[in-house]
Amino acid sequence: MRIGLEQLAANPPAALKERRLALLCNQASTDRNFRHSRDLVRSAFPGKLVCLFSPQHGFFSEKQDNMIESGHSVDPVSGLPVYSLYAERRRPEPEMFADFDVLLVDLIDVGTRVYTFVWTVVHCLETAAQTGRKVVILDRPNPIGDQVEGNLLKPAWSSFVGLHPLPMRHGLSLGELALLCNREMGINADLAVIPCEGWQPDRLLTEDLFPWVFPSPNMPSLAAALVYPGQVLWEGTNVSEGRGTTLPFLLCGAPYLRHREVEAYLARTPLPGCVLRPLVFEPTSGKWSGRVCNGFQFHVTDPRTFRPYRTSLALYQALYHLYPGRFAYKEPPYEYEYERLPMDLILGDREVRLALEAGTEIPELECSWREDLAGFAERARGVFLYDRK
Numbered sequence: 001m002r003i004g005l006e007q008l009a010a011n012p013p014a015a016l017k018e019r020r021l022a023l024l025c026n027q028a029s030t031d032r033n034f035r036h037s038r039d040l041v042r043s044a045f046p047g048k049l050v051c052l053f054s055p056q057h058g059f060f061s062e063k064q065d066n067m068i069e070s071g072h073s074v075d076p077v078s079g080l081p082v083y084s085l086y087a088e089r090r091r092p093e094p095e096m097f098a099d100f101d102v103l104l105v106d107l108i109d110v111g112t113r114v115y116t117f118v119w120t121v122v123h124c125l126e127t128a129a130q131t132g133r134k135v136v137i138l139d140r141p142n143p144i145g146d147q148v149e150g151n152l153l154k155p156a157w158s159s160f161v162g163l164h165p166l167p168m169r170h171g172l173s174l175g176e177l178a179l180l181c182n183r184e185m186g187i188n189a190d191l192a193v194i195p196c197e198g199w200q201p202d203r204l205l206t207e208d209l210f211p212w213v214f215p216s217p218n219m220p221s222l223a224a225a226l227v228y229p230g231q232v233l234w235e236g237t238n239v240s241e242g243r244g245t246t247l248p249f250l251l252c253g254a255p256y257l258r259h260r261e262v263e264a265y266l267a268r269t270p271l272p273g274c275v276l277r278p279l280v281f282e283p284t285s286g287k288w289s290g291r292v293c294n295g296f297q298f299h300v301t302d303p304r305t306f307r308p309y310r311t312s313l314a315l316y317q318a319l320y321h322l323y324p325g326r327f328a329y330k331e332p333p334y335e336y337e338y339e340r341l342p343m344d345l346i347l348g349d350r351e352v353r354l355a356l357e358a359g360t361e362i363p364e365l366e367c368s369w370r371e372d373l374a375g376f377a378e379r380a381r382g383v384f385l386y387d388r389k
Contacts (some may be wrong), residue, residue: 001209003195004175005029005106006038012044013194016136019101021045024053024085024124028107037106037138038078049080050100055107055120056086057216064217065235065243065286066335086116090160090336091123105137108215109174110225111144113153114232114346115160116335117215118174119289122163122181129189137193138377139175139385143205143212143225146171150229150309151365152372153348160335162348167307167369167376169229171292172383179383185224195385198357201204202389204303218248227298230312236343238328239319240293244283252312253279253295255288256326257319262296265318269362273306276315302348310362317356 002010009031019043029037042049057063058070059082068086083096097103103124107117121137128135150168158164158308164181175193182191205212205222214220219228224247231249232239242251255265259278267277276296283289296315300306319327334342344350355365 001197001198003140003196003210005040005140006031006132006140007194007197008104009040009044016102016286017045017048019048020050020099021102021121022051022097022100023049024055024103024105024107024121025059026054026057026107026215028108028215030213032210034211034213036077036105038075038080041104042078047076051079051096052082052261053077053096053124054082054084054090056088056116058084058086061214061216062386067333069328076249085120085123087377090120092127094127094131095177097127097133100133102134102136103128105135105178106140106173108140108213109177110141110215110219110228111142111169111171112229113150113166113168113170113233113348115228118177118181119160119163121174121178122185122187125178125182125187125189125191129187129190132190133191134192135178137175137178139173139193139195141196141199141205141210142171142173142201143222143357144169144206144229145303148377151349151352151369152353152376154351157340157344157348157350159337159340159345161345165376167373168348170380171201172380173385175382176383176385178343179385180380183383185378193385195332197290198388201386213349218243220248223300224249226300226303226306226313227307227308230308230310231298233343233346236330236334236341236346237316238287238330239321240283240287240295242281242283243287244285244289245281247297250298251279252315253281253293254319254327255291255293256323257294259294259296261322262315262318265322266314269310269314271307271311271314273300273302273304274311275301276311308336310366312355314362314364317362320357321359
């Protein structure tokens with residue numbers, strides 16, 4: 001397999017050789033030999049790379065979770081300016097696009113609607129359309145494969161953790177997502193994708209196929225990426241999602257949780273492909289810092305049958321009903337939304353929260369999403385860059 005960055009470096013497109021280039025990337029934007037995309041682009045197109053852009057968490061992926069901004073800076077290696085797209089604004093200003101002709105994008109996405117990198121790309125597409133610039137996505141595999149799961153975002157719950165009706169686990173590569181949003185959101189930017197070579201989207205990414213470099217500080221492993229479409233829900237609650245431990249998103253819990261009570265509640269819902277192992281942990285930062293939390297570690301035993309969204313929804317419903325008065329939702333703000341409940345923004349639909357609170361069984365909820373998911377599958381088919389089995 002060869003990713004889009006490696007395709008570009010091996011065969012630099014002649015159409016780019018006389019163009020001024022910019023690059024949206026972060027420290028994880030490397031080839032399989034850990035050479036950074038900024039260096040490969042400079043080598044392939046000498047003197048043509050004029051600036052860099054960085055997404056949420058900063059160029060070095062050093063900033064923690066939501067609403068922790070990074071400022072504009074200078075890249076210490078190349079001396080190029082780095083424009084932060086998670087600063088006082090999340091959308092690039094037209095003047096930031098004044099000095100280049102083509103924006104290259106090399107980012108790791110983790111296959112989940114609420115991961116903000118794709119929405120940074122969407123905002124770049126909007127500014128590119130406004131300024132007449134071209135965007136080229138250097139595509140990478142979706143690390144958690146092409147499976148699709150969850151409800152579609154409803155437009156009323158649009159935010160920076162979801163700007164377009166996608167399911168929580170969308171099954172597309174970043175290049176495919178960009179093509180879909182460019183078309184369906186009416187952006188109509190001049191967009192091209194350099195696809196991966198030899199990638200089979202029904203496969204999960206593994207270290208032997210391509211080395212994992214963490215794209216954000218709490219996405220340290222492929223295992224964390226696989227559970228993230230469900231475990232990100234805890235960001236909307238007072239339950240620890242494992243930040244402040246060495247296993248973010250693979251752990252979750254709170255001081256008030258009682259293992260046997262939760263396990264008994266979960267027995268009503270089939271949760272294939274994983275074991276929730278009861279344990280105790282103590283975060284060193286974030287929620288419940290310095291407090292002992294009872295919780296679970298997610299051990300995925302069969303990635304093909306594991307349903308991260310279903311599993312975490314079931315756990316969320318259990319804690320809501322078992323611990324009234326102790327389980328609580330996070331209050332705004334969340335990702336620069338100051339009025340709407342963060343959990344509704346993460347779920348992408350307030351009705352999902354209300355149904356869970358009312359005790360609706362998870363399989364029944366999933367049945368209600370089938371028609372929407374079938375429609376999404378049809379929409380997505382038009383942007384496939386890779387053969388699906």
